[in-house]
Amino acid sequence: MKAQKLVATLLFLAAIFLVGCSATVSGSSSTVELSGATMGTRYSIKCWSDDPTIKTETLQADVDKLLDEINQQMSTYRPESELSRFNAAPAGEWFAVSAETAFVTERALHFYRLTNGASDVTVGPLVKLWDFGPGRHSVGARVNAPSAELLAKTKSLTGGEHLEVRLDPPALYKTIDSLEVDLSSIAKGYAVDAVADLLAADGLVNYMIEIGGEVRAAGVRQDGKPWRIGTEAPDPKRRGIHRIIALQDQSLATSGDYRNFRVIDDNKVSHIINPKTGRPLPYRGWSVTLLAPTCLEADALATALLVMGEEVGYNWCKEHDVAALFLIRRGKEIVEIATPKFQEMTSKAE
DSSP states (O other): OOOTTOOOOOEEESSOOOSEEEEEEETTEEEEEEEEEETTEEEEEEEEESOTTOOHHHHHHHHHHHHHHHHHHHOSSSTTSHHHHHHHSOSSSOEEOOHHHHHHHHHHHHHHHHTTTSSOTTOHHHHHHTTOSTTSOOTTOBOOOOOHHHHHHHHTTOOGGGEEEEETTEEEEESSTTOOOOTHHHHHHHHHHHHHHHHHHTTOOEEEEEETTEEEEESOOTTSSOEEEEEEOOOTTOOOEEEEEEESSEEEEEEESSSSEEEETTEEEEEEEETTTTEEEEOOOOEEEEEESSHHHHHHHHHHHHHHOHHHHHHHHHHHTOEEEEEEEETTEEEEEEOHHHHHHHHHHO
């Protein structure tokens, strides 16, 4: 599954990225590092345990199998996946899916309602209309804006209000034939959580998992300190760490508008679509980092806060007790705006 969230990987991780798997033993503890390809990106896992019987190759195989199953359920790039077949199915009929696909879709609809439509997994046709997505023009390319008529027609094909989900028995339902569901803005976060559950079931309580920039950490490093994650400065010309965040028993996701943009009528527009207007957000050079108990939640809300904007997004976070860090460009300066919950959580973890 390629990540259609279309957000650049905004994190430099303290963990080492390896191809395959490796294990080291230090005293009575063993460290396991795994990595591989999934969802059009890479995953990296670092964990350690006092249990010397951990079999790295078995753990790697289990992780790869789990991630492949999620791809087979929720990928929009595999024509035989559950989600691809649902997208091709006619409206007006319940379409049976796995419990996992139904759960993630239900969560997507929950965040659609919670954010008043700022988080919407049905905007795929609008992403393509504005020339974003795989196979489209390169970053910074000059493109033409669609006509008002074409924009209105395409927007009518989207909207979470046209999607329903049933958990028992698990199934999806759409009210218009052309509705397409793309869970990639939330599926990587779900996959991180699923891998966390797998590690916990094997008795591992100290780990850091990252998939395409979405992170979840539990327990501590071998030195007893929290895992440390570097968030990237929102600079389109270079990559660099803006801030190190200590992460313990929390998840982190970052979304930004500065890596993928087009030029329309001499104005830069970002790849992030406002579901309410059907138009891309103006390029601002911003990012939002969100902390949450689950990576699914962090993943779902990070881009929604960019859609809301600085003032509305910040006030929404205060109202819903959400931990978010806005990096806002003021000319050449980057200003940090942290919500009270973010300040509370990061101070505890330090």
